[in-house]
Amino acid sequence: MSDQRPARGGPRRHSGGTGEGRNPTDPPSGGADRRDAAGRQRHRGGADGSRARNRSAEAPSRRRREADAARRTAWRVLRAVSRDDAYANLTLPAEIRRARLDRRDAGFATELAYGALRGQGTYDAIIAACVDRPLKDLDAPVLDALRLGAHQLLGMRVDAHAAVSETVALVRGEIGAGPGGFVNAVLRRISAQDRDAWLAQLIRERGLTAGSDEELGLRHAHPAWVVRSLKQALRLADRSEELPELLAADNAAPEVHLVDLPGAGEDRLTSAVEAGAERSTLLDGAAVFRGGDVGRLPGVREGELRVQDIGSQWIARALAAARAPEAREPDAAGEHWLDLCAGPGGKAALLAALAAQQGAVLLANEPAAHRAELVRRALSPVSDSAWQVREGDGRGIAKDPEVRGRIAARGGFDRILVDAPCTGLGALRRRPEARWRRSPSDLAELTVLQEELLDAAAEALAPGGLLGYATCSPHMAESVVQVEDLLRRRPDLRLLDVHDAMRGTGTPEAAQLLTPAPQGADDGTGGTAGRMVQLWPHVHGTDAMFFALLHRPAEDA
Numbered sequence: 001m002s003d004q005r006p007a008r009g010g011p012r013r014h015s016g017g018t019g020e021g022r023n024p025t026d027p028p029s030g031g032a033d034r035r036d037a038a039g040r041q042r043h044r045g046g047a048d049g050s051r052a053r054n055r056s057a058e059a060p061s062r063r064r065r066e067a068d069a070a071r072r073t074a075w076r077v078l079r080a081v082s083r084d085d086a087y088a089n090l091t092l093p094a095e096i097r098r099a100r101l102d103r104r105d106a107g108f109a110t111e112l113a114y115g116a117l118r119g120q121g122t123y124d125a126i127i128a129a130c131v132d133r134p135l136k137d138l139d140a141p142v143l144d145a146l147r148l149g150a151h152q153l154l155g156m157r158v159d160a161h162a163a164v165s166e167t168v169a170l171v172r173g174e175i176g177a178g179p180g181g182f183v184n185a186v187l188r189r190i191s192a193q194d195r196d197a198w199l200a201q202l203i204r205e206r207g208l209t210a211g212s213d214e215e216l217g218l219r220h221a222h223p224a225w226v227v228r229s230l231k232q233a234l235r236l237a238d239r240s241e242e243l244p245e246l247l248a249a250d251n252a253a254p255e256v257h258l259v260d261l262p263g264a265g266e267d268r269l270t271s272a273v274e275a276g277a278e279r280s281t282l283l284d285g286a287a288v289f290r291g292g293d294v295g296r297l298p299g300v301r302e303g304e305l306r307v308q309d310i311g312s313q314w315i316a317r318a319l320a321a322a323r324a325p326e327a328r329e330p331d332a333a334g335e336h337w338l339d340l341c342a343g344p345g346g347k348a349a350l351l352a353a354l355a356a357q358q359g360a361v362l363l364a365n366e367p368a369a370h371r372a373e374l375v376r377r378a379l380s381p382v383s384d385s386a387w388q389v390r391e392g393d394g395r396g397i398a399k400d401p402e403v404r405g406r407i408a409a410r411g412g413f414d415r416i417l418v419d420a421p422c423t424g425l426g427a428l429r430r431r432p433e434a435r436w437r438r439s440p441s442d443l444a445e446l447t448v449l450q451e452e453l454l455d456a457a458a459e460a461l462a463p464g465g466l467l468g469y470a471t472c473s474p475h476m477a478e479s480v481v482q483v484e485d486l487l488r489r490r491p492d493l494r495l496l497d498v499h500d501a502m503r504g505t506g507t508p509e510a511a512q513l514l515t516p517a518p519q520g521a522d523d524g525t526g527g528t529a530g531r532m533v534q535l536w537p538h539v540h541g542t543d544a545m546f547f548a549l550l551h552r553p554a555e556d557a
């Protein structure tokens with residue numbers, strides 16, 4: 001049996017629990033498989049379909065047949081992601097509720113599922129080195145279990161014995177007895193060396209050069225094309241040497257950030273601070289919460305205290321506070337604001353609250369009906385005289401007769417936010433599976449949509465108005481290049497230095513962290529990047545949000 005042979009790559013670190021194990025080169029799938037009454041797959045075992053004779057060193061009565069609830073929850077999340085293209089951040093809370101996990105187990109399931117998903121590319125490379133066939137030939141449920149096992153062994157402080165035996169129990173309970181031996185044997189091979197040793201082996205075997213996109217991608221579990229995009233964006237910001245830090249930050253769980261909607265009544269932030277949150281050092285009205293269940297904080301259920309990345313808050317506040325160069329009015333009273341891509345309503349809620357304070361009104365636009373409903377819900381704590389939701393394609397907004405009627409007197413909207421659909425490469429911390437699901441081909445479609453939304457916004461902008469363009473992606477094609485292209489198509493627009501508005505709304509500490517890209521740098525973008533802001537997880541603790549501010553000078557200015 002394979003577990004009796006020295007494992008590849010070094011001495012065994014532990015003896016393993018079940019003692020059961022088939023050679024990992026035995027197929028776990030194929031014609032020999034059958035399903036039980038519950039539709040779960042049962043594996044008969046060997047390549048020839050004969051019943052496996054892998055017996056545990058433990059007595060059968062002592063072999064665990066069921067996984068613990070936390071591991072089962074994590075496995076279900078991985079199954080939903082790989083089988084149904086589900087989003088882990090939506091599936092996980094539902095699975096945690098379904099399994100009624102307590103706080104500790106919920107934390108374990110979260111770390112397990114998110115870590116296995118984030119690390120998938122690297123774990124798959126390691127698993128592939130332990131089996132003799134392409135991973136696509138493994139049963140998907142078995143592969144998901146192996147990923148969970150690999151993350152426990154190489155990415156968490158889980159005892160190796162427990163990692164192997166509990167994962168095998170998970171496989172037995174959820175898939176069938178047959179693949180239990182296979183999984184046991186593969187995990188034992190994986191456990192033979194630690195993550196660094198595995199990386200060194202794979203890098204050596206693949207002949208990867210240190211610091212290459214492929215080597216960094218393997219080391220930090222990012223596809224090479226994503227590494228390349230982030231590298232380019234960092235170079236533009238004169239932060240090239242920070243790439244490993246950024247990649248590492250993408251693999252860390254983001255902190256929970258809170259925003260207290262201004263004008264919503266009591267000071268919810270103070271209550272949150274009393275309950276353990278810390279006021280943000282970057283932005284007034286924001287806090288960081290590390291205390292677990294955010295739902296128990298006063299105001300969260302009512303939607304007045306909201307979970308929102310500080311980068312998003314900062315952008316909404318900067319747009320609301322920005323002043324056009326020729327602005328005559330001291331404030332935004334009487335202005336019409338537009339959030340063109342509002343769903344699910346994070347920035348729209350803050351914008352609406354700020355609009356209400358300043359005597360402006362916000363139109364929040366979102367084409368997807370269910371997301372438009374989320375926007376309505378997000379805006380509900382704010383007086384409904386300050387906002388309205390439009391359900392429709394943002395590209396047609398300037399031609400919508402109802403919208404035209406509303407803004408006719410001002411000649412357009414005074415402030416527009418285009419928080420465009422994008423690859424989300426700036427929010428990889430939040431969406432653990434996204435990096436493996438996205439591909440460079442997504443860019444082609446998204447950049448066309450971004451361009452069309454920007455054109456529509458420019459058309460709907462009033463003379464003297466401000467247009468904010470945000471993406472949750474530092475990819476140059478979705479950020480700086482979009483703005484450059486818009487300026488070429490619309491010579492009536494001017495690019496403002498958005499640092500002024502960002503510094504004006506952030507704390508002095510935040511202002512210090514805003515280092516503009518070198519002006520006039522030979523960056524292939526015309527040197528305008530210095531007037532746009534790129535936030536970074538490893539610098540600002542926010543998502544890698546991009547923000548640029550444009551202005552349409554009034555004709556008489």
Ligand SMILES: C[S@@+](CC[C@H](N)C(=O)[O-])C[C@H]1O[C@@H](n2cnc3c(N)ncnc32)[C@H](O)[C@@H]1O
Nearest residue numbers: 341342343344345346347393394395419420421
């Ligand atoms: C990045 S999200 C916006 C996030 C939002 N601003 C927030 O802070 O919660 C982009 C949104 O644009 C919407 N969208 C997609 N196509 C659109 C279109 N043609 N016009 C307007 N919005 C669109 C998506 O449904 C999605 O809700």
